[in-house]
Amino acid sequence: xxxxxxxxxxxxxxxxxxxxxxxxxxxxxxxxxxxxxxxxxxxxxxxxxxxxxxxxxxxxxxxxxxxxxxxxxxxxxxxxxxxxxxxxxxxxxxxxxxxxxxxxxxxxxxxxxxxxxxxxxxxxxxxxxxxxxxxxxxxxxxxxxxxxxxxxxxxxxxxxxxxxxxxxxxxxxxxxxxxxxxxxxxxxxxxxxxxxxxxxxxxxxxxxxxxxxxxxxxxxxxxxxxxxxxxxxxxxxxxxxxxxxxxxxxxxxxxxxxxxxxxxxxxxxxxxxxxxxxxxxxxxxxxxx
Amino acid sequence: xxxxxxxxxxxxxxxxxxxxxxxxxxxxxxxxxxxxxxxxxxxxxxxxxxxxxxxxxxxxxxxxxxxxxxxxxxxxxxxxxxxxxxxxxxxxxxxxxxxxxxxxxxxxxxxxxxxxxxxxxxxxxxxxxxxxxxxxxxxxxxxxxxxxxxxxxxxxxxxxxxxxxxxxxxxxxxxxxxxxxxxxxxxxxxxxxxxxxxxxxxxxxxxxxxxxxxxxxxxxxxxxxxxxxxxxxxxxxxxxxxxxxxxxxxxxxxxxxxxxxxxxxxxxxxxxxxxxxxxxxxxxxxxxxxxxxxxxxxxxxxxxxxxxxxxxxxxxxxxxxxxxxxxxxxxxxxxxxxxxxxxxxxxxxxxxx
Numbered sequence: 001x002x003x004x005x006x007x008x009x010x011x012x013x014x015x016x017x018x019x020x021x022x023x024x025x026x027x028x029x030x031x032x033x034x035x036x037x038x039x040x041x042x043x044x045x046x047x048x049x050x051x052x053x054x055x056x057x058x059x060x061x062x063x064x065x066x067x068x069x070x071x072x073x074x075x076x077x078x079x080x081x082x083x084x085x086x087x088x089x090x091x092x093x094x095x096x097x098x099x100x101x102x103x104x105x106x107x108x109x110x111x112x113x114x115x116x117x118x119x120x121x122x123x124x125x126x127x128x129x130x131x132x133x134x135x136x137x138x139x140x141x142x143x144x145x146x147x148x149x150x151x152x153x154x155x156x157x158x159x160x161x162x163x164x165x166x167x168x169x170x171x172x173x174x175x176x177x178x179x180x181x182x183x184x185x186x187x188x189x190x191x192x193x194x195x196x197x198x199x200x201x202x203x204x205x206x207x208x209x210x211x212x213x214x215x216x217x218x219x220x221x222x223x224x225x226x227x228x229x230x231x232x233x234x235x236x237x238x239x240x241x242x243x244x245x246x247x248x249x250x251x252x253x254x255x256x257x258x259x260x261x262x263x264x265x266x267x268x269x270x271x272x273x274x275x276x277x278x279x280x281x282x283x284x285x286x287x288x289x
Numbered sequence: 290x291x292x293x294x295x296x297x298x299x300x301x302x303x304x305x306x307x308x309x310x311x312x313x314x315x316x317x318x319x320x321x322x323x324x325x326x327x328x329x330x331x332x333x334x335x336x337x338x339x340x341x342x343x344x345x346x347x348x349x350x351x352x353x354x355x356x357x358x359x360x361x362x363x364x365x366x367x368x369x370x371x372x373x374x375x376x377x378x379x380x381x382x383x384x385x386x387x388x389x390x391x392x393x394x395x396x397x398x399x400x401x402x403x404x405x406x407x408x409x410x411x412x413x414x415x416x417x418x419x420x421x422x423x424x425x426x427x428x429x430x431x432x433x434x435x436x437x438x439x440x441x442x443x444x445x446x447x448x449x450x451x452x453x454x455x456x457x458x459x460x461x462x463x464x465x466x467x468x469x470x471x472x473x474x475x476x477x478x479x480x481x482x483x484x485x486x487x488x489x490x491x492x493x494x495x496x497x498x499x500x501x502x503x504x505x506x507x508x509x510x511x512x513x514x515x516x517x518x519x520x521x522x523x524x525x526x527x528x529x530x531x532x533x534x535x536x537x538x539x540x541x542x543x544x545x546x547x548x549x550x551x552x553x554x555x556x557x558x559x560x561x562x563x564x565x566x567x568x569x570x571x572x573x574x575x576x577x578x579x580x581x582x583x584x585x586x587x588x589x590x591x592x593x594x595x596x597x598x599x600x601x602x603x604x605x606x607x608x609x610x611x612x613x614x615x616x617x618x619x620x621x622x623x624x625x626x627x628x629x630x631x632x633x634x635x636x637x638x639x640x641x642x
Contacts, residue, residue, distance in 0.1 A: 036438075042622075078626070087636075088629035091377055091438060092580055095573060096629070100622025106615030107329070198613060206446060213439055249454040256443040260429070263440060268433040282438070 009238060015122050015192060017230030019044070019184035019201075021129040023208035024215070024222050025136050026180025031212055032140060033173035034153035034280035038094025039079055040181050041205025042101020046071050047182025048189035049105040049112075052196040056115050061190070068186040069179050075101065076178020080171050087284045098205070106198045119194030125187050130223070132180075137219035149173055153278035156285040166285050181205070210259040216266055216276035229255040297638045306635045311581050311592065314627035322620055331610060339609050340602035350601065352487035356559055357597035360385075360551035360568070362496040362590055364575035366503050367547025369584040370540040373507075375520040378541060380426065380441030381548040382572025383448035384419040388549025389556045390452055391418025393563045396478035396556075397460055397471055407477040411557055412550065419549015420542045422448060427541035431534040437541075445572070456564050470564035480558035492554035496590070499547065503586040516540070548572060569600065570618075577625045596621060 023040050030037050051068030055061065079097050082088045140146040151159040152169045160166050184204070189196050207229060214229075215222035236251035266276050323333035344350045364381050371378040392415030399407055425444060429435040453469070462472040480490040507513040519526030519536055526533050555567055578596050582589030603617030 038442075082626065082629060086630050086633040088632065091379060092576065092625060093629055095379070095576060096622045096625035098622075099570075099573065099577070099618045100626065103615045103618030103620075103622060106613040107325070107619060110611075110613050198615065203446065206442070210439075210443055247454050247458060249450040249457075252453075253447045253450040256446045260435075260440050260443050263435050264429055264433050267435040270434075 009234060013227065013231050013234050014126055016234060017226050018122065018126050018129050019187050019192065019204055020208050020211060020226040020230060021133065021223060022125075022184035022187060023181045023205060024211040024226055025129075025132055025219060026177035026184075027208055028212045028215070028217060028219060028222055029136060029140070029149065029180075030173045030177035031281055032153045032217060032278055033149045033170050034156055034278050034283065034285075035083060035170055035174055036090050036094065036282040037076070037079060037097075037174060037177055038091060038209065039075070039097025039101065039205075040177075040208055041201060041203070042098035042105075043072055043075055043178050043181035044101075044185035044188070044201045044205050045105035045199070046075055046101045046108075047185030048200060049109040049185075049196060050182075051186040052117070052189040053108060053112055055117055055190060056112055061120055064190060065186060068182050072178040072180075072182025073175055076175050076181075077171075079178070080174040083284070084167050084170055084174075087286060090282050090284070102199065109196045109198065112196050113198065115196070117190070117194055120191045122187070122191040125191055133219050133223045140219065150278070153280055156280045156283070160285070160287070167287075170285075181208075184208070207255050210255055214255070214259045214262050216262065217278065218276075228258075295638075295640045297640075299636060299638050303635070308583060308585075308588070310631040310635055311583065311588070311628055313631050314581070314624055315595065317627040317631075318620055318624040321623055325616075325619065329612060331612075336606070336610060339605050341598060344598065344601040344605050349487060352484070352489040353601055354594060354597050355489045355493055357600045358590075358593040359490070359492040359496050360555055360571045361575050361578045361596055362593035363492070363499060363551040363554070364544075364548045364572060365578035365582060365589045365593060366496070366499045366586060367544035368575060368579045369503065369582075369586070369589060370516065370543045372579055373516045373520045373584050374536055374540045375523070376430075376537055376540055377438045378423065378426065378441050378544050379438055379576060380423070380443075380445045380572070381544065381575055382568060382570065383441070383445030384422045384545040384548035385552035385555075385568055385572045386445075386448040386452050387422035388415040388419035388552035389563060389567050390448075390455060391415060391421070391549065392553035393471070393474070393556045394455075394460075396474040397563070399478075400472065400475050402475055403477050405477065407475070408480065408557070411474075411478055412553055415549045415553025416546040417549070419552065420546040422549070423541040423545020424538070427538050431537055452563070452567070453565055460563060462562075468564075471562050473562045474557055478557055479561060480554060482558075488559050490554065490558040492551075492558055495550065495554070496593075500586045500590050507586065512539075548575075574621060577621055581624065581628055596624075 023044060027037060027040060047068045050071040051064045054067040055064035075097065079093060082093045083090050140150060148164050148169055152164060152166050156166045185201060188201055193200065211222060211225050211229060215225045232251050232254050236248045239246065240248055326333045326336040345354050364385065368378060368381055392411040395411045395414045422444060426437045426440040429440050430437045456471055457469045460471040462470055480492060483489045483491065515526065515531045515536060518529060519531060519533055523533055551571065556563055560567060574596060578589060578593045581592035599617040599620045603614040606612050606616055607614040
């Protein structure tokens with residue numbers, strides 16, 4: 001194996017993994033505050049399509065990014081209103097968001113499918129993704145607001161009686177997660193592809209969800225995990241090219257299997273579970289009990 | 290003057306509102322759906338006609354409606370056992386796939402068989418395949434306290450890749466021009482249709498029987514009572530001496546077997562062979578069907594027909610309105626949003642003072 005090939009592979013891994021980092025770090029913050037959002041795939045698709053349509057119509061990358069982010073704010077805002085104010089089931093609401101997003105993005109993007117665009121340089125976003133992981137890690141471990149987010153996710157009743165605004169905190173984290181997912185979508189349709197095609201995120205939302213658990217809710221591990229997951233996917237193609245006889249599907253299911261193993265590992269021991277998973281995850285906060 | 294919105298838990302919990310709120314949700318979905326058609330420069334009235342009325346205006350359409358509703362109803366009926374027990378099995382899509390692999394595998398193994406026992410054997414293995422895939426999250430949940438939501442979801446994708454492996458690898462049809470699909474099942478392994486020329490098949494009878502059994506189980510048996518108690522509070526169920534872990538197992542196995550059955554019916558019924566996209570998201574959509582039907586067996590049958598109509602309407606919309614068939618997902622998502630939202634008014638009393 002020559003050095004050029006190796007650098008080439010590393011480059012592809014770097015470019016293809018970034019959406020996982022964006023969506024994963026957003027979901028990590030959301031889950032740290034105790035909310036499980038299964039709507040990542042839908043948010044990514046709508047983010048991708050709004051960014052793409054705006055770029056085709058205006059030709060302006062800034063507007064494209066702006067409207068992509070706005071779509072994330074609106075959709076995750078709806079999700080937040082449902083699960084926080086109307087106290088709906090988070091699993092069902094998240095699935096509704098994904099199904100709705102798959103449909104909406106396909107409808108909006110129909111006319112624009114196949115329109116050629118000038119892609120944006122992905123390297124800026126790769127740098128930003130690393131910075132984001134650093135910032136989130138610092139925010140959660142070193143700042144007061146980060147501590148409040150974790151407290152709310154750990155035990156919302158205690159946090160509430162200490163005078164913290166549980167609902168407001170969760171609105172913030174859900175919308176942050178939504179924006180990150182739509183950013184991941186924007187990256188896929190504007191930098192990575194660059195094009196629009198129905199269902200183009202191809203299950204990355206679900207992998208990002210697995211990633212958060214795989215990383216046991218820790219930002220730096222999430223970054224490492226993302227590159228392991230991304231690397232495995234690329235390795236599969238290259239191993240096939242040099243004639244290794246393992247079926248490619250085996251590599252594709254690795255992220256999911258690895259996540260199940262990590263889940264079993266952390267949940268088999270009560271203490272270990274306590275140290276990693278936010279205790280109030282997926283539990284509805286009812287103020288007027 | 291300051292207005293305060295007061296939210297209180299309802300004491301006069303109303304069964305009428307409980308069963309009416311799905312209708313309200315459907316109405317709101319249609320209302321908002323008409324705006325979507327307006328944005329797309331289509332007349333809402335005409336579009337609704339193409340979407341909801343013309344697909345079922347002939348016998349072929351009605352048959353197709355039941356073809357789509359059958360898997361949805363069977364999966365959702367199975368899921369209702371889990372959801373009643375407050376166990377979130379969201380991996381029905383994977384269990385469906387496993388059922389298709391197990392049952393379909395039998396069909397491919399005996400591909401020159403003409404025995405009348407082939408189809409029953411395939412159906413049996415379909416149910417076993419789905420149940421087997423559902424026991425994994427059940428086992429992990431009871432043994433290691435692992436979150437069943439995440440494991441069942443992850444296993445869905447594992448199952449999809451296993452199917453993919455089989456249809457591009459060992460089970461690929463040698464005469465299939467290299468396409469990722471298996472050879473067709475023998476005639477003895479095909480599900481009989483109810484009427485010549487229509488695709489509606491005997492899976493429908495299974496759906497009705499499962500509905501009937503579920504109705505009796507929920508209303509007349511101790512098992513149904515245990516499910517309701519432990520769904521309300523797992524602690525109460527343990528105090529009452531119910532074996533909560535067993536309940537988790539049973540509900541997972543029932544829902545997995547149902548999803549596996551639905552998967553086998555799809556491949557040995559309308560499809561006739563194994564390939565990658567055997568299910569247009571039936572496993573996930575059935576979750577909506579179960580909630581929309583209020584986990585009530587009869588409600589589930591009705592809601593499966595309604596959701597099946599969104600699939601059919603979406604296909605017609607693609608043909609006649611030139612909009613992607615994914616528009617059906619928009620309606621499915623909206624109806625679930627509104628259903629969950631209207632539940633709020635059912636559970637809480639809102640007053641302004």
